[in-house]
Amino acid sequence: MITIAEAPSHHIDRRVYGQFAEHLGRCVYEGLWVGADSDIPNKNGIRRDAVEALRAIKVPVVRWPGGCFADEYHWLKGVGPERQSMVNTHWGGVVDPNTFGTHEYFELLQQLDSEAYINGNVGSGTVAEMADWVEYMTLDTGSPMADLRKRHGRDQPFSLEFFGVGNESWGCGGNMLPLHYANLYRQYQTYVRKYGEQPISKIACGANADDYEWTEVLMARAAGHMDGLSLHYYTLPTGEWDVKGAATGFDDRAWHETMRRTRFMDELLTRHGAIMDRHDPARRVSLIVDEWGTWYDVEPGTESGFLYQQNTIRDAVVAALNLHIFHKHASRVRMANIAQMVNVLQSMLLTDGPRLIKTPTYHVFDLYSDHQDAEWVDAAADDVDPFLDWTVSHKDGAYTIGLVNTGLEREASASVRLPSAIADVISARVLVGETSDAHNTFDAPDVVTPVVFDGYRVEGETLEVTLPPRAVASLRVSVAS
Incomplete structure (x- = not known):
């Protein structure tokens, strides 16, 4: 029995459904940007089919330009x-023409109706360069940078909601030790100034996975100067960076290892959160999981530095599990950015020239969109199938229940008891894979797509649910007042 509590616990910030678009492989160029002269239908150079698909899942915020690319971007x-x-030295050594820059990024945000999260260059940049960029974007008038922006065709300032001071400063962003970065962060963030009405939330570079010392040092030395602290964790089926495992054609053990390693996110958020609680008991500083998702060996025949991988029902289940964990920790975790939006790692969309398909992961973000800006409701369990995972939220007078069966072979059943008698099942959809690596292709784009879910029955205040294996379901339920 899963028993839903009567009162909500905390708010689920819509930004935990955020996206990440780095200058990496075909994410920006082709995936999002094709240029105004392209034969691919576009608006001001940005492909219309990508915008249409991403608007449908209500993308709240987009992190850009990196990633490792951010700390070599001028x-x-x-x-x-x-x-x-x-030269993009991190990702394939290709030449980046810089035709997609600051103005094009904000054009993308306007078309998506999304907020800005820009990562600044600490690794190879200067304080002055960062200060000039913030001034260029956000100062109305009366400075050389504001005047330069106007000469480039933008009279009004851009709205910059979030600014990351460096990226992975412990690795590709400078190979720094925590105290050194903490001191640099204090210096650089000083010049991320607020010029207009829009406050800029300053995000410090946080830990790589379970580096708890990094969090301790940053919170002790710089918590008062930050609004958020980032965290990066990727799910690798093998746990080994040199041989991560294939995106398709994997065995049962790889499936179960992927699930196990995904669930490690809960421990990470618990332990990093406990350190942050000691230094910031009011939870003013957000924990920002701005890189997460699956990471496999690249698809055969593709450029190794482009990180292009297929996306299967396994990835959909991983996405749902992570979102469940973010919901649980949302009193501290107020943004997350899956890596990445198009054509890279665990993406929403894949493109092949003019063709575009939605991945199983995309469909989970669609199924779960009602959780955005909802209130998380605890749901205690007693004697529930170990392969079943769940999340519950409340918004606009109804409950949204997310259910995942991580099992490969058998159905998972549960009784879900709501606080009062069920008045209506407003909607019920499920995403299922016929095989463990079921996926969409350009020739068969709807192999894994949501369908109406009828595997439930209502008995008073209880939903009796039976979920097929390898499945993610979402039910929207109202109760009697």
Whole structure:
């Protein structure tokens, strides 16, 4: 029996459904940006089919330009009529033409109706460069940077909600030790100034997975100067970076290891959160999981530095499990950004020139969109199938219940008791894979797509639910007042 509590516990910030778009492989170029002269239908250079699909899942915030790319990105090369190209040394050594820069990013956000989360360059940039970028984006008038923005065609300032001071400073962002970065963070963040009405939330680079010392040092030395602290954790089926495992054609053991390693996110958020609670008991500082998702070996025949992988029902289940964990910890976790939005790692969309498909992960974000800005409701369990996982939220007078069966072979059943008699099942949909690596292709784009879910019955205040194996379901339920 899963018993839903009568009162909500905490708010689920819509930003835990955030996205990440790095200059990496075909994420930005082709995946999002094709240019105004492209034969691919676009609006101001941004492909219309991608925007239409992403708007449907209510993308709340997009992190850009990296990732590792952020700490070699010099923003002035990507503004104005004459762009300066650069070599993307982290991801394939390709030449980035910088045709997608600050103005194009904000054009994308406007089309998506999303907020901005920009990562600044600490690893190879200067304080002055970062300060100039913030001024360029957010100062109305009266400075060389504001005047430069206006000469580039934008009279009004951009709305910059979040600014990350560096990325993975413990690794590709500078190979720093925590105290060194903490001191640099205090210096750099000083110049992320608020010029207009829009406050800018400053995000400090946080830990790599279970590096709890990093969190301890950052919170002790710099908590008063930050609004958020990031965390990165990827699910690797093998746990080994050199041989991560294949995205398709894997065995049962790889499936179960992927589930086990995904659930480690709960321990990470618990332990990092406990450190943050000691330094910030009021939970003013957010924990921002701004890189998460599955990471496999690249698809055969593709460029190793482009991180292109297929996306299966396994990824959908991983996405749902992570979202359940974020909901549980949402009193501290107020943003998360899956890696990445298009054509890279655990993406929402895959493209092949003019063709575009939605991945199983995309469909989970669609199924779970009602959890955005809802109130999380605890749901205690007694004698429930060990392969079943769940999350519950309340918004607009109804409960949204997410259910996952991580089992490979058998159905999972449960009784879900609501606080009062069920008045109506407003909607019920399920995403199922016929095999453990079921996925969509450009020739068969709807192999894994949501369908109406009828595996339940209502008995008073209880839902009796039976979920097929390898499945994610979402039910929206109202109760008698």
